[in-house]
Amino acid sequence: RAAAGDGCAGSFTLSMERIRELTDLAELEATYGRLCEKEKEVEGELETLLEQQGTVESKMIALHRMGPNLQLIEGDAKQLAGMITFTCNLAENVSSKVRQLDLAKNRLYQAIQRADDILDLKFCTDGVQTALRNEDYEQAAAHVHRYLCLDKSVIELSRQGKEGSIIDANLKLLQEAEQRLKTIVTEKFDVATKQGDLPQVERFFKIFPLLGLHEEGLSKLSEYLCKQVMVLLGIDREENTTWFLPAGVARIVETHQPIVETYYGLGRLYTLIKYLQVECDRQVEKVVDKFIQQRDYHRQVIKAMVLFVCSACRELDPILTEVALMNARSELYLRFIKRRIISDFEVGDSMASEEVKQEHQKCLDKLLNNCLLSRTMKELIGYYITMEEYFMRETVNKAVAMDTCEKGQLTSSMVDDVFYIVKKCIGRALSSSSIDCLCAMINHSTTELESDFREVLCNKLKMGFPATTFQDFQRGVTSAVNIMHSSLQQGKFDTKGIESTNEAKQSFLVTLNNVEVCSENIMTLKKTLESDCTKLLSQGFGSEQAQAKIDSCLSDLVAVSSKFRDLLQEGLNELTTSAVKPQVKPWINLFLSVSHNVEEEEFNDYEANDPWVQQFILNLEQQMAEFKSGLSPVIYDSLTSLMTSLIAIELEKVVFKSTFSRLGGLQFDKELRSLIAYLTTVTTWTIRDKFARLSQMATILNLERVTEILDYWGPNSGPLTWRLTPAEVRQVLALRIDFRSDDIKRLRL
């Protein structure tokens, strides 16, 4: 609608032209109609506008009447503004007066304060004199403390006032009194220290902080406490072997910590211990020097270093234990000190900045690492490790030299001995509470076991297992000749030949057992150490890396266990090739001398008098009996497994060299079954698998006709998995003399 209105004028002018152009009646009528409608609309609008004229006029009249009123309002507003300005000025005036008053009041207060201070000063001056006269040092110190708390600038100002001279005099008196008090307290403290009078010491100790002499107080107290240390040491001297100085110092700290906290505030423990440590260090030096002298420590070290013959081992043992104990005590002490100081700093520095905290931490680290006690112990531990390693090596050598194997024992004495020694040495290192020392000894033990001791066992295995029976006979003859020869030269006859062979055999088997036990012992040792270390670490010894260090060193130790296992495997291979194989092979070769190209009569004869397998089994049984009694069950089991494989391989070879009749095949099948049945009883391993190829060969050799193989081959094989290749199957078939080679060739496999 609005659009229609808008376009009204335009459409009108346009329509004039368009009207002229209009020729069609209907269109003309329509246009006319629209124009009429518009006319009506315009008329309506005009009428409403005219109707409004009255109201507009009356509004204009009302406005004219309001004119004079507005002028009145303007005047009133100006008046109001004036009044507000006036009030404002007045208020500012008043407030500046109040400010002046406030200032005056403050000055008044200050004046009162100063007067009070001056009065206090006077009171203190008098009080100090009286207190000093009465030897009431606490009171005197309280007065001095009050004086020290006074605002120094105020006193300075007062001195410039009219009564400056009086104040000056008072001040001078006070300062004198302060000095006197300091001297007296120091003297009295010294006397009390000398007399070991603990109540007096504590009395004067409490006065120092009142005089602002915290540092001096702590230093004095530590002087007294150092005397106590000496007293403790005096007792110690008599007991000689005990090393409880650090423990004593720790106890002293514990006793006096509350008084320091109460009168000196928190965060002061470090200072006290710093002073105390100096004395502690001095005493430690004496004790260590004496220890070194008494125990001839350095000479022992030198002995150990230049590898003197170990007559010293027995002497060394208690010294090493003592050093480990000394270190454990000192570690315990340092850990105690550290914990105490840290917690003291923590409370004292709770509001301090990060820098102060770090500074304190650094001081603490320095105290702990650089104190003589710590450095001396590090040095002693350094020597200790050298000596402990030497002790371990020498005692291990001794254990090896004294090695014996009692009859009926699978292992010899040195394995138990060596592990006892290693355990002892690492255990002692552990008892020192020093993680680095422990790790170093684990490392040295690893070296000792991996190189030296493994070498010993290795060399024993290298000597080999002497062969017996047929070869032994041969060798026996030649050696007997040799022995006779040499004996003749020496003029006596030696019967040791056979005996020494037996000994060598025994030694080889025992060494194999030893190697296995070593491998197991290392794992046990590692587990024991692991739990021991966990205990030590849970007590808070060692840094954050301690666990990682120990783990790494222990994993090196464990790796040695598998080296022993490898050595065992090598030894077993050696045993198989040098002892088992030379015997088993001829026994198997006897198979060739038993014809398997047999007819009914011979087959029945074999039935009655077994030609080969029973004797073979008997031989095996005899041979293995020796090993069974001499080897641990695990090793024996591995050996039988190796032997079984060997038999399977060798038997296959001879079967391929034989020829078979139908009944010969049956004979072989029977023999194989007996053999497998026997071997199954002596091993815990499953041997079916190892004999799978032979069993399949037996099946083939038992066939009625060549083509019967197809009942078992390919899609007919059922659950059977063939281990023989088609070529091998043909080869086996060809072993049957009654099978025609043309038939075999014609087979489709």
Add this chain to the structure above:
Amino acid sequence: MSMEDYDFLFKIVLIGNAGVGKTCLVRRFTQGLFPPGQGATIGVDFMIKTVEINGEKVKLQIWDTAGQERFRSITQSYYRSANALILTYDITCEESFRCLPEWLREIEQYASNKVITVLVGNKIDLVEKREVSQQRAEEFSMAQDMYYLETSAKESDNVEKLFLDLACRLISEARQNTLVNNVASPLPGEGKNIGYLTCCNFN
């Protein structure tokens, strides 16, 4: 520790006189920082960093030993199991260079004969205070058949290179070893070398 954590594990031990910057080298490499006013190391410190080289995860166990004499018996115990030794001296300190033959004797005595030794001259940022010329050090290292590198833990010069090159050489060495072992079956008594890979089987 599981096998999947890494493909190789090597032990690297840093040795050399006190104050030549061993700890700073290790800190720079493992944590990327240069702690000023580093105190003397006590005993041995231990850090682990795993790096990737040609797609293989190499775990480096780095043992930072104290240079001071009194810790010698502790630090010596770590030589034997080390795959590599980083022998460090300070190029601004003639004394630390002159002690090198002594350190080499220690290595000879305690370390495994398969160990790889790298000679490192540290603190090249203090070039104006240099006392040991590069040529001299190079000649020395050549004569001793050692790899030589100059570093600055402070400016982080050559630090990454030192450890990564070393890791590369250790990998190729380890590969060669396992190859040799696979070809020749060990004789009884000689024992086959336990490959680096198998060290972690027992945790």
